Amino acid sequence: MTTRLLRVLHVFGQMARGGAELRTIELAESFNKAQVRSDFLVLSGLDGPLDARVRAAGGEVIKCRIDARFPLRLYRLLRERRYDVVHSHVHYFSGVILALARLAGTPGRIANFHTAVVNDKEESIRRRAQLATCRRLIQFAATDLLAVGEAAMHGAWGPQWKSDSRCRVVYSGLPAARLGVQVKTPETPVLTNVASIQPLKNQLRLIGILGRALGHVPNLKLRLVGREVGDYGLKVRRAAIKARLSDRVELVGEVDDPMPWIAESNLLILPSLWEGLPGAALEACALGIPVLAADLPGTRELASHFPHLSVLSLKEDDEVWAEAVVRLSRQRMTSTSDAREFFARSPFTLARSREDHYEVWSRVRASA
DSSP states (O other), X not given: OOOOOEEEXXXXXOOOSOHXXXXXXXXXXXXXXXXXXXEEXXXXXXXXXXXXXXXXXXXXXXXOOOSTTHHHXXXXXXXXXXXXXXXXXXGGGHHHHHHHHHHHTOSEEEEEESOSOOOSSOOOHHHHHHHHXXXXXXXXXXXXXXXXXXXXXXXXHOTTGGGOTXXXXXXXXXXXGGGGSXXXXXXXXXXXXXXXXXXXXXXXXXXXXXXXXXXXXXXXXXXXXXXXXXXXXXXXHHHHHHTTOGGGEEEEEOOSOSHHHHHTOSEEEEOOSOOSSOHHHXXXXXXXXXXXXXXXXXXXXXXXXXXTXXXXXXXXXXXXXXXXXXXXXXXXXXXXXXXXXXXXXXXXXXXXXXXXHHHHHHHHHHTO
C-alpha cells in the first residue's frame, strides 16, 4: 500500500544558522521526498542562509512577516495548502500560530520548545501579559507539545508537564555523516566556544577564565565561533583588550559547519546562562572532544549520556573554571571509535529523531 505524502509546515523567525534551525533542516533532508515534504514559514519575512537547503530538500520557504495583516494571511495560507501538521518552533508565540492553524482546520498542531527562557525583549508587565496569553493559546490549540529535553520542557511548560498527555521529549538528532570530520590536536592549545555571541551565552566570562588559565598554559588561545548579536561582540573585544589578551582571542564569526572547528580543539567550553540542550556540546561529545559546560539542567541531561562532558557551577570563580580548563584540556581525548560508540547508544542519532518525529506527525494526521 502506498503511503500518502505527509505535509509539514515548520515555523521559525528566520532560517538562520541556529541550533534549532540546523537540526530541523537536517531532519527534513533525512526524509524521502515521497514520504514527507517540509516547508518552512519565516515570520521575519527575511531571507536566511539556510533557505537554499530547504529548497534542495524539496521544500519551500514561505515569507509571512508579522504585521497587522499577518493573522489573515496565515489563515488563508493554511486553508489553501491544507498541511497535515503545523510544527511551530517559536516558543510561546507558537500559541498564536497554532490557534490560527486550529481555526484553519489543520489536524496536527505542534509547539516545540528548544529552550525554557524568552530573552529577546525587556521584561515588563505588558510582556508578561503577552507571554501568558500565548501560553493559554498553546493550551487551547496544540495537539502536541514537544521539547528538545526534559529541562526545556520543565522550564517552558512547568513541573507538571509529565501529567499532560500531549507532552513528549523528542531529542534532536545528529547525522552520522557529519562525524566523518578528522579530529586532530592543534599545535597550540585551543579553547573553543561555539554559540551566537550574545549575553545569554556569556562569552564575556571567558575572558577572565582565559586570563587565569594562561598562568598554567601560557600559549592557550580562545576561539569564539558564531554570529555576533547586537554589540555584544564589541564588548567581548573590548574586554580582551582591557585584559591585554586580544592576541589570544579570535572571533571567527558565523560558519557553515562548526564541526571542523570543534575537531581542532583541546576543549569546548560553554559558560551559558541557559541552554535547552546544547547542540555544540553534542557535536563535541560525538567527536570525543572534552566539554566543560555550565551546570544547567540541559547540560546535566546531556552529561548523563557522555562521560567526557563535565559541568561546573557558574557560581564558581574564574580560578576554579581555569583549573578545570587546564585539567580537561590536558586529558586524553576519548578515542574516535569510543566516542562513536557512546553516540550510537545515545538517543541523539538522526535515525532516532526521524522515527520519533514521524510517529508524532503521522499519528496526529491519522486521528484527524
